[in-house]
Amino acid sequence: MWKLTRPDNKHDKLTRDTLLDLQDHHLVRIELIREDQRQVWVLTKRGHGEAKRLLEPKGIRVSALREEKYDPVTGKLLGASYDDHAAAVTSTAAELHRAGIGHRLGFATEIGHRLGDGYVQRADLVVRAPEAGVPVMLLEIDRRTEDAYDLVAKLRRYWEWGRLLPRDAAKHTVDLVRSRPGAIEDVDHELRLWRRVYPSTGREGLVPLAFVFADTTEAKVANTVAVLEEAGRRYWAPRRYDSLYRRRSPRGTTARQCPSSSPPWNNSRSTAPARRCGGAWGGRASRR
Numbered sequence: 001m002w003k004l005t006r007p008d009n010k011h012d013k014l015t016r017d018t019l020l021d022l023q024d025h026h027l028v029r030i031e032l033i034r035e036d037q038r039q040v041w042v043l044t045k046r047g048h049g050e051a052k053r054l055l056e057p058k059g060i061r062v063s064a065l066r067e068e069k070y071d072p073v074t075g076k077l078l079g080a081s082y083d084d085h086a087a088a089v090t091s092t093a094a095e096l097h098r099a100g101i102g103h104r105l106g107f108a109t110e111i112g113h114r115l116g117d118g119y120v121q122r123a124d125l126v127v128r129a130p131e132a133g134v135p136v137m138l139l140e141i142d143r144r145t146e147d148a149y150d151l152v153a154k155l156r157r158y159w160e161w162g163r164l165l166p167r168d169a170a171k172h173t174v175d176l177v178r179s180r181p182g183a184i185e186d187v188d189h190e191l192r193l194w195r196r197v198y199p200s201t202g203r204e205g206l207v208p209l210a211f212v213f214a215d216t217t218e219a220k221v222a223n224t225v226a227v228l229e230e231a232g233r234r235y236w237a238p239r240r241y242d243s244l245y246r247r248r249s250p251r252g253t254t255a256r257q258c259p260s261s262s263p264p265w266n267n268s269r270s271t272a273p274a275r276r277c278g279g280a281w282g283g284r285a286s287r288r
Helices: 013-024 045-058 084-098 148-161 171-179 218-231
Strands: 028-033 039-043 107-114 120-129 134-142 209-213 276-278
Touching (some): 013 028, 084 107, 084 134, 107 148, 120 148, 134 148, 209 218
Parallel strands (some): 134 209
Antiparallel strands (some): 120 134
């Protein structure tokens, strides 16, 4: 946590002193001590309430309170667990912050994206860092606990969400989309639901999406990316829009609009804004 809150510090002493002070005021508590002796801290009920009053008026969602319950016989704290996935998400945010991408209050976790059938696709991490040239980026943190085809399914669901219309869309736009399969491609991205939720990236395509691979090997990452390349190709591959939205370049040639979605890896030739970030490349998120 100190890497996220104090990226310029080379050690965690200041963060530890702060936590101890908060503990004296009954705002935080130690939930677990790991085998490597690192402590896992959580908010108390009082601290959770103060955090909500401070952050929620600013549009920052606070996670659910981890209640303190004890076994009536042994007196042992119940439900004390360490979520490695949550730690990987926090570490990713910390590395991005240290790289100068995003303010620590510009990160949000577990953000839901509701599809037309009611299914909610939750992004592990959403980054907003316009000052670093990243108006918005969604990140999926994978510790290789999911099958590669599950990641393809996630990519498809984000692609589907990016093609939704807002509920108050004009009738002629709705009728156009219902007129034939694939008609949504004729609808300007400015009129879609995602532009009501996230700002423009300044580039064509849907909301940028990055996959971050943590706690795994480079070989496993390479195999996963190969599956994403092939099985998920229709959800990111560049293609020409229908003639209604073709435009002429100054030289008179037809310019290709950008991909309908974002490729899941770093590609210097691609016009899509997504990245592949790296647990397998030294633990730091890559930045192009």
